[in-house]
Structures are given as C-alpha cells and as structure tokens.
Amino acid sequence: MAQNSSRQVGRHFLHIPGPTPVPDRILRAMDTPMIDHRGPEFAKLAKRCLDGIKTIFKTTNPVIIYTATGTGAWEGALTNTLSSGDKVLMVETGQFGALWKKMADKLGLQTELLATDWRTGVDPKVIEKRLSEDKKHEIKAVCVLHNETSTGALSPIAEIRKAIDAAGHPALFMVDTISSLASTDYRHDEWGVDVTVGGAQKGLMLPPGMSFNAISNKALEANKTSKLPKSFFDWQDMLNLNKSGFFPYTPATLMLFGLDVGITMLHEEGLDNVFARHDRLAEATRIAAKHWGLEILCKDSKYYSPTVTAILLPEGHNADQFRAMALETFNISYGASFGPFAGKYFRIGHLGDVNDATMMGCLATTEVALQLFGVPIKKGGAQAAMDYLLSQHGAAKKQAAE
Numbered sequence: 001m002a003q004n005s006s007r008q009v010g011r012h013f014l015h016i017p018g019p020t021p022v023p024d025r026i027l028r029a030m031d032t033p034m035i036d037h038r039g040p041e042f043a044k045l046a047k048r049c050l051d052g053i054k055t056i057f058k059t060t061n062p063v064i065i066y067t068a069t070g071t072g073a074w075e076g077a078l079t080n081t082l083s084s085g086d087k088v089l090m091v092e093t094g095q096f097g098a099l100w101k102k103m104a105d106k107l108g109l110q111t112e113l114l115a116t117d118w119r120t121g122v123d124p125k126v127i128e129k130r131l132s133e134d135k136k137h138e139i140k141a142v143c144v145l146h147n148e149t150s151t152g153a154l155s156p157i158a159e160i161r162k163a164i165d166a167a168g169h170p171a172l173f174m175v176d177t178i179s180s181l182a183s184t185d186y187r188h189d190e191w192g193v194d195v196t197v198g199g200a201q202k203g204l205m206l207p208p209g210m211s212f213n214a215i216s217n218k219a220l221e222a223n224k225t226s227k228l229p230k231s232f233f234d235w236q237d238m239l240n241l242n243k244s245g246f247f248p249y250t251p252a253t254l255m256l257f258g259l260d261v262g263i264t265m266l267h268e269e270g271l272d273n274v275f276a277r278h279d280r281l282a283e284a285t286r287i288a289a290k291h292w293g294l295e296i297l298c299k300d301s302k303y304y305s306p307t308v309t310a311i312l313l314p315e316g317h318n319a320d321q322f323r324a325m326a327l328e329t330f331n332i333s334y335g336a337s338f339g340p341f342a343g344k345y346f347r348i349g350h351l352g353d354v355n356d357a358t359m360m361g362c363l364a365t366t367e368v369a370l371q372l373f374g375v376p377i378k379k380g381g382a383q384a385a386m387d388y389l390l391s392q393h394g395a396a397k398k399q400a401a402e
C-alpha cells in the first residue's frame with residue numbers, strides 16, 4: 001500500500017447520498033461558453049428545462065427552478081404559502097426533518113414536531129390522528145420528507161395524502177423529495193401534493209446549487225394571501241418571467257445546460273428503469289449489510305430507502321473513524337451520522353449515476369474496509385449481494401428470451 005503518496009489513483013468512490021457522481025455527459029454539457037441569459041438561445045434552453053422538469057415531478061403545473069441549494073427551495077415552499085404565526089405540522093424523521101422545522105421556526109411559523117426514534121418513516125395514521133384532533137383547522141400545512149436522507153427511511157406520500165383526506169383537513173401538503181426525486185417513483189399531481197421541494201445534486205445527477213418547487217393550484221391560491229416576506233424566492237416574479245423563458249435574475253446558465261441533459265438521460269433510460277435500478281442496488285446493499293451481521297438503522301422494511309442505507313456499527317466501533325480510515329485507505333466516501341446516533345452509523349448512498357458494477361465495487365471495498373477497521377463481520381456480504389444481482393439479471397434475461 002502506498003505510504004506518503006499525494007495522489008489518489010482512479011475515480012473517487014463517492015458514496016455519500018448527495019452530491020452524487022456527475023456523469024461525464026452532464027459535465028461536458030456544462031463545459032460550454034456563456035450565453036446571454038436574456039437572449040433567444042437561453043429562452044429555448046430554459047423552456048426545455050421548465051417543460052422537462054415537469055415530467056420528472058409528474059405535474060402539468062409550473063415548476064420553479066431556483067438558483068439555490070435545496071435549503072432555498074424549503075424556504076420558497078414555506079414563505080410563498082404561509083403567514084407569520086401559522087401552525088405547521090412536521091415530522092422529525094431525522095436530521096433533515098429537524099432542520100426544516102428549525103427553518104420554519106426562524107421564519108416565524110408555529111411548528112409542531114411529531115417525534116420519531118429516527119429509525120422509521122412517517123406513519124400516515126399518526127398524521128390522520130393529529131389532524132382529526134385539529135377541529136378548528138389551525139394547522140395550515142403538513143410538511144414531510146419523502147426520503148429522510150440522514151437515516152435512510154422512505155415515507156409513503158400517497159398514503160399520507162389519503163390520511164389528510166380521511167381527516168377531512170384542508171392543510172397544505174408539502175413534501176421534500178430532495179433525495180428521492182428521479183430515483184424512486186414520485187407523482188406530484190396524482191398524489192395531491194401542494195408544494196414539492198426538489199434538489200439538483202442527488203437523483204438528478206447535477207452539481208449542487210439548483211433546487212425546485214413544484215406547485216399545485218391550491219398552493220398558488222394560498223400564495224395570494226400568504227404574508228411571510230419573500231423576495232428572492234417569490235414565485236410570482238418567477239412565474240411571470242418564466243412564461244417567456246427568462247428569470248428575474250441571472251440564473252445558473254451552466255446548471256441549466258446540465259439539467260437539460262440530465263432530464264434527457266433519465267428519459268433515455270426510462271424512469272421506471274431508473275426506479276428499478278435504484279431498488280435493485282438498494283436491496284443488494286441491504287443484503288450485504290445483513291450478511292455481515294450489521295444492523296440497518298431503518299428498523300422497518302416497509303420504510304427502507306431506495307437511495308441510501310444507514311448501517312450501524314457494533315458498540316465500541318466509531319463510525320466517523322471508520323469513514324476516515326476508508327477514505328484514506330480506499331478513496332471511498334460514505335455519509336456521516338447525526339443526532340442521537342452520531343458516531344454510530346455510516347451511510348452508503350446508492351443513488352444517481354450508479355450502476356451494478358459501481359455498487360459491487362463499493363460493497364466489496366466496504367467489506368474489506370470493515371475488516372481492516374476491526375469490525376467483527378461475517379465475510380461474504382459482497383458475494384451475497386453479487387449473487388442477488390446475478391439472480392436479478394438472470395431473471396430479466398430469461399424473461400426477455402421468452
């Protein structure tokens with residue numbers, strides 16, 4: 001093994017759950033001279049992006065494209081629809097749920113946080129019960145994360161919609177899909193979501209710095225009476241200028257070139273194939289972890305995330321030190337741990353431009369790294385994942401031949 005070497009050889013194995021590896025094709029599309037952001041070529045590009053992104057959110061309504069990270073789109077969702085003192089129901093599925101709540105507090109909203117043990121997704125029954133108790137309809141919005149990136153738990157958005165309807169409650173429904181969009185099925189219109197928040201640097205395979213608000217007609221209505229201050233994130237300025245293919249300010253032109261190609265790539269593969277690939281790679285990762293004898297943080301399989309898996313290390317093994325060692329030795333990055341489980345787990349991101357070979361490399365490397373770090377595991381987890389991938393491809397091949 002190279003000691004005192006300043007060069008890392010080969011591609012970095014970026015297995016954090018975002019930013020995800022940016023495909024060369026997107027990088028090349030972004031490596032282009034500047035164009036006039038008020039000129040005709042830009043207008044064509046913007047229209048392609050503004051139309052294309054609707055197919056990813058599965059909506060026929062406008063989608064706002066912000067020149068900001070996902071956190072900016074969180075702010076856009078809240079400030080465009082709510083007024084100071086409005087009550088908002090949120091769920092602390094993990095770190096990101098907690099952060100969105102913190103933002104709502106800072107903005108002057110009155111938040112009510114439903115706690116979890118950070119090992120599960122949102123239970124629709126809990127939402128239904130709480131909304132049913134709110135006879136005076138004081139709760140103005142329900143905000144949940146589709147995928148809690150910090151713990152690896154996916155929540156059933158269509159069922160939560162049904163729960164809100166079953167309670168007969170008029171609250172707006174806001175969903176953060178930053179680490180699920182374009183990786184697993186999501187239907188803004190069909191599932192009756194009022195504001196969907198998205199980000200560029202996860203399933204969409206772009207660099208960080210762009211985010212989205214998909215909006216329902218009900219959210220547009222709420223926008224008319226909402227009183228929270230909004231300027232940079234104001235929907236109205238955006239919607240007005242977007243009609244002609246322009247933005248109220250200089251947008252991130254190169255990101256739009258990248259987005260245009262990213263959307264094209266997703267459709268070339270086929271969204272359903274994209275989702276199946278994520279499911280397959282997630283299952284392969286869980287199979288490896290279980291074989292090693294390690295515990296998955298998400299304790300209920302019905303909430304397993306298709307994009308990120310958090311794996312607990314046994315008592316006495318610090319996960320942050322494990323990540324540092326794996327990075328130094330094998331040039332692989334994993335996601336960090338948070339909150340009550342800080343130092344206790346690491347996360348393997350399996351989203352975006354990742355394929356079976358990438359994941360086999362990641363899982364084999366992880367198996368070696370765990371042993372090198374002294375974690376007592378049962379060898380063969382990577383092989384078990386490979387056997388699973390073999391069976392999946394074998395079955396698909398057989399089906400194609402029939």
Ligand SMILES: *Cc1c(COP(=O)(O)O)cnc(C)c1O
Pocket residue numbers: 018069070071072096145147148149176177178179199208209
């Ligand atoms: C990454 C992420 C965010 C934060 O997005 P930034 O681009 O870092 O501002 C918010 N929510 C979820 C679910 C995320 O995965």
